[in-house]
Amino acid sequence: GENVEQHPSTLSVQEGDSAVIKCTYSDSASNYFPWYKQELGKRPQLIIDIRSNVGEKKDQRIAVTLNKTAKHFSLHITETQPEDSAVYFCAASLMNTGFQKLVFGTGTRLLVSP
């Protein structure tokens, strides 16, 4: 089955710096890669996702890149702000008929200091 590894487990940056979180996956058939943000005591929320026919996707200050050959994908946050502080999870799944069974990474705790 699919296995997703996520690094680093914790990341501390200064406000305005960039942050990068990296994930690798094991199943070359996986074709859907979402990222979730979880604030303390809250539910995970989807912030961006990418499908395997796309190499990069951007949404304002966040971007995700995918390298299918190397089986890794990354989340990039630019101009970080204190409200970006949260735990971020990557995930991977095979989505063919539309059903998806996500396998999550172990999470990265991002701390943005003012």
Next chain:
Amino acid sequence: NAGVTQTPKFQVLKTGQSMTLQCAQDMNHNSMYWYRQDPGMGLRLIYYSASEGTTDKGEVPNGYNVSRLNKREFSLRLESAAPSQTSVYFCASSARMGQAAGDYGYTFGSGTRLTVV
């Protein structure tokens, strides 16, 4: 439009007691899931229901059972709670391809914090 609703939000059980966690979604999603979240281990899939009438085991199903009552509701039952089941439980739902063009991410409920003593 409430999204995914989970009850209860908090629960303390004694070892050996049973309980059912309830989950309901109002987004007409076909697929529903139960995950548990433990520190340092991310979210692990317990059971899932790809569509109404079907359920399957995930990564960590031992000690749990599920029921897909109808398209909206998916419950998780602990028959004999153990301290190892102390965790935060999240229910989620997702659309099938074609149901919501371009949006296939999970919508999570607010979670149930369960402590077994």
